[in-house]
Amino acid sequence: xxxxxxxxxxxxxxxxxxxxxxxxxxxxxxxxxxxxxxxxxxxxxxxxxxxxxxxxxxxxxxxxxxxxxxxxxxxxxxxxxxxxxxxxxxxxxxxxxxxxxxxxxxxxxxxxxxxxxxxxxxxxxxxxxxxxxxxxxxxxxxxx
Amino acid sequence: xxxxxxxxxxxxxxxxxxxxxxxxxxxxxxxxxxxxxxxxxxxxxxxxxxxxxxxxxxxxxxxxxxxxxxxxxxxxxxxxxxxxxxxxxxxxxxxxxxxxxxxxxxxxx
Numbered sequence: 001x002x003x004x005x006x007x008x009x010x011x012x013x014x015x016x017x018x019x020x021x022x023x024x025x026x027x028x029x030x031x032x033x034x035x036x037x038x039x040x041x042x043x044x045x046x047x048x049x050x051x052x053x054x055x056x057x058x059x060x061x062x063x064x065x066x067x068x069x070x071x072x073x074x075x076x077x078x079x080x081x082x083x084x085x086x087x088x089x090x091x092x093x094x095x096x097x098x099x100x101x102x103x104x105x106x107x108x109x110x111x112x113x114x115x116x117x118x119x120x121x122x123x124x125x126x127x128x129x130x131x132x133x134x135x136x137x138x139x140x141x142x143x144x
Numbered sequence: 145x146x147x148x149x150x151x152x153x154x155x156x157x158x159x160x161x162x163x164x165x166x167x168x169x170x171x172x173x174x175x176x177x178x179x180x181x182x183x184x185x186x187x188x189x190x191x192x193x194x195x196x197x198x199x200x201x202x203x204x205x206x207x208x209x210x211x212x213x214x215x216x217x218x219x220x221x222x223x224x225x226x227x228x229x230x231x232x233x234x235x236x237x238x239x240x241x242x243x244x245x246x247x248x249x250x251x252x253x
Contacts, residue, residue, distance in 0.1 A: 017166050017167055018167040021165055021166060021167050025163075039226070039227055040226065040227055040230060043195075043196060043227035043230070043231075044230075046196060046198075047196075047198050047231065050165055050166060050198045051198060051199060054166045054200075101235060101236030101239075102236060102239070103240075104240065105209055105210060105213055105240040105241070106210055106213065106214075108206060108210075108240055110199065110202065110203040110206055113199045113202060113203075113235055114198070114199035114200075116235070117198075117199060117231065117234060117235060120234050121234065143230055
């Protein structure tokens, strides 16, 4: 089994989330090389983590966010992810708008698309609020 | 990200490669908008070298597509990698933006 633990600290006033995204990209690239992941698994895992972490850095900060802890475990062609943060309560399963992906071009809005991609690309997504922290757990597998 | 472009016969072809995410999406938008000229009738975005796109990058493509559509310009995307194509399909962007396998196919419309 391949494991990695990441800590993304919230720094007030940081204009661009470059550091957080680099931490995610590097960890996934390291695991991808070590276990010879298909490109689609690396891409999906990266996208899901980016959307969730940027959401938390953007909206979680109102709740006194200090950081985000990410646990990654890869076994049997499946990446299991656990994300814990101490920001504002946010359950992506119910708190994000659901975009209508069938609307014509001029009626399309981008709101909610990130979380929609997360929900579509992940498996067994589960949320709980415990000890003033958001706990998210899900799995990512290669595109079938 | 890296960019190059070619303009001939009122057709602008832009090549964008690398990664577009939440850290550089605003630069992506600025670059695209800086390249558009009033005389361009057809704009083709060649994403053959794009390895990664998140919703931040999709937001840029949606804004560009909506603005060019309002101006009655033709806008299409071509040469998507499998990973980016996956994101396009799930988000329904392949239904609102014309996608072609090659630049030549995009020029034919």
